[in-house]
Amino acid sequence: MSNQPITPTPHRSPLSTEALGILFTESRTPRRFLPTPVTDEELQAIWELTRWAPTGHNSQPLRAVFARTPETRERILPHLAAGNAIKSKSAPVVAVLAYDTRYHQHLETLTPYNPTLQHHYETNPEERRTKGLFNATLQCAYFILAVRALGLSAGPIGGFDRPALNTALFPNTTYESLLVVNIGHIDNSALHPRLPRLDRNLTITMI
Amino acid sequence: MSNQPITPTPHRSPLSTEALGILFTESRTPRRFLPTPVTDEELQAIWELTRWAPTGHNSQPLRAVFARTPETRERILPHLAAGNAIKSKSAPVVAVLAYDTRYHQHLETLTPYNPTLQHHYETNPEERRTKGLFNATLQCAYFILAVRALGLSAGPIGGFDRPALNTALFPNTTYESLLVVNIGHIDNSALHPRLPRLDRNLTITMI
Numbered sequence: 273m274s275n276q277p278i279t280p281t282p283h284r285s286p287l288s289t290e291a292l293g294i295l296f297t298e299s300r301t302p303r304r305f306l307p308t309p310v311t312d313e314e315l316q317a318i319w320e321l322t323r324w325a326p327t328g329h330n331s332q333p334l335r336a337v338f339a340r341t342p343e344t345r346e347r348i349l350p351h352l353a354a355g356n357a358i359k360s361k362s363a364p365v366v367a368v369l370a371y372d373t374r375y376h377q378h379l380e381t382l383t384p385y386n387p388t389l390q391h392h393y394e395t396n397p398e399e400r401r402t403k404g405l406f407n408a409t410l411q412c413a414y415f416i417l418a419v420r421a422l423g424l425s426a427g428p429i430g431g432f433d434r435p436a437l438n439t440a441l442f443p444n445t446t447y448e449s450l451l452v453v454n455i456g457h458i459d460n461s462a463l464h465p466r467l468p469r470l471d472r473n474l475t476i477t478m479i
Numbered sequence: 480m481s482n483q484p485i486t487p488t489p490h491r492s493p494l495s496t497e498a499l500g501i502l503f504t505e506s507r508t509p510r511r512f513l514p515t516p517v518t519d520e521e522l523q524a525i526w527e528l529t530r531w532a533p534t535g536h537n538s539q540p541l542r543a544v545f546a547r548t549p550e551t552r553e554r555i556l557p558h559l560a561a562g563n564a565i566k567s568k569s570a571p572v573v574a575v576l577a578y579d580t581r582y583h584q585h586l587e588t589l590t591p592y593n594p595t596l597q598h599h600y601e602t603n604p605e606e607r608r609t610k611g612l613f614n615a616t617l618q619c620a621y622f623i624l625a626v627r628a629l630g631l632s633a634g635p636i637g638g639f640d641r642p643a644l645n646t647a648l649f650p651n652t653t654y655e656s657l658l659v660v661n662i663g664h665i666d667n668s669a670l671h672p673r674l675p676r677l678d679r680n681l682t683i684t685m686i
Contacts, residue, residue, distance in 0.1 A: 284501060286630040287628045291495075295532075297527075299531075312685060319679060323677065324503045325502075325503055336683045337683070337685075339686050340685060378677060382677070409616035409617060409620075410623075412620075417624050418503065428535075468588060470539050470585060476544070
């Protein structure tokens with residue numbers, strides 16, 4: 273521990289109630305989208321936000337494919353569960369978020385403070401996979417909130433045929449699909465009532 | 480598909496650059512905290528945000544324990560890797576985020592549209608675990624960004640002895656620890672230079 277006096281740091285304010293609503297409390301998962309397009313600049317901005325949020329050992333194992341046309345979405349839709357495919361059909365963009373099973377190849381650059389980590393993961397494939405999937409999944413959630421933070425709606429879809437989608441979209445690569453995310457402007461007229469959340473007394477404990 | 484004309488919906492604006500900085504682009508993982516305390520109201524607000532972000536089948540498998548005193552933190556610290564324990568020592572609050580392996584018990588309430596799902600997971604423990612861990616991990620990331628959204632700093636820690644921490648904190652429960660998160664006000668004087676992020680051309684593809 274340093275003996276230096278602690279440098280005073282200005283405390284940050286919480287985000288506005290409106291911003292917290294957009295990110296967390298008011299946003300809904302779209303069942304249908306408006307025809308308003310999503311631009312390439314918006315898609316790049318989603319990734320630019322996502323990539324700065326923290327991952328273990330700065331490992332950043334997530335990759336993303338953005339399907340922006342009816343033809344490219346057609347490569348994805350047949351592999352989604354039927355009810356999900358309908359939702360994706362109206363989405364201007366369908367993103368497939370994938371885990372790069374060889375993410376550790378970049379650790380020499382990403383974790384310069386730990387020069388043996390890349391080799392450690394090369395020789396410990398089980399630990400590499402467990403940690404890689406955990407960190408890629410964290411990044412899936414950052415991605416969802418980044419979409420919302422940019423004023424768009426995110427529709428995450430977990431119900432799809434993983435091996436089939438991997439074959440269709442990632443042949444001869446080291447990627448495995450984790451989550452499909454519809455992206456666009458929500459059509460609020462198609463929403464159902466919101467589902468309940470668990471009570472605090474079932475979920476958090478103060479000690 | 481409905482034949483009704485699409486109801487015009489006001490498009491949302493992106494959050495401010497300042498808010499995007501607090502959430503994603505400017506925030507850092509603290510190595511040391513200021514002594515400023517974190518209130519119980521702030522901890523409850525973190526959870527109130529976290530619980531509204533989406534999970535598969537609205538399953539919400541994450542649970543949180545907030546250790547707020549030196550004595551309760553002492554139950555956690557011995558199980559962290561040495562370098563991590565030092566960071567947690569200065570944190571006013573140390574949260575342990577855990578996966579409830581029996582989360583499906585609540586699905587009758589949480590997914591009223593799918594009355595057979597609870598039984599399905601009861602009889603398919605492998606699928607239950609894979610999906611439960613995925614959704615609990617999404618919620619870990621929501622939690623980290625909720626801490627930031629409230630003007631606090633989050634220090635996620637993956638390096639700890641999971642079985643030992645589970646025994647210390649969750650005896651006779653169905654919880655398994657996933658992530659430790661230090662919470663407080665960051666001491667910026669203790670930061671190292673920021674680590675790099677992967678280039679866009681390595682991580683995203685537009686099709």
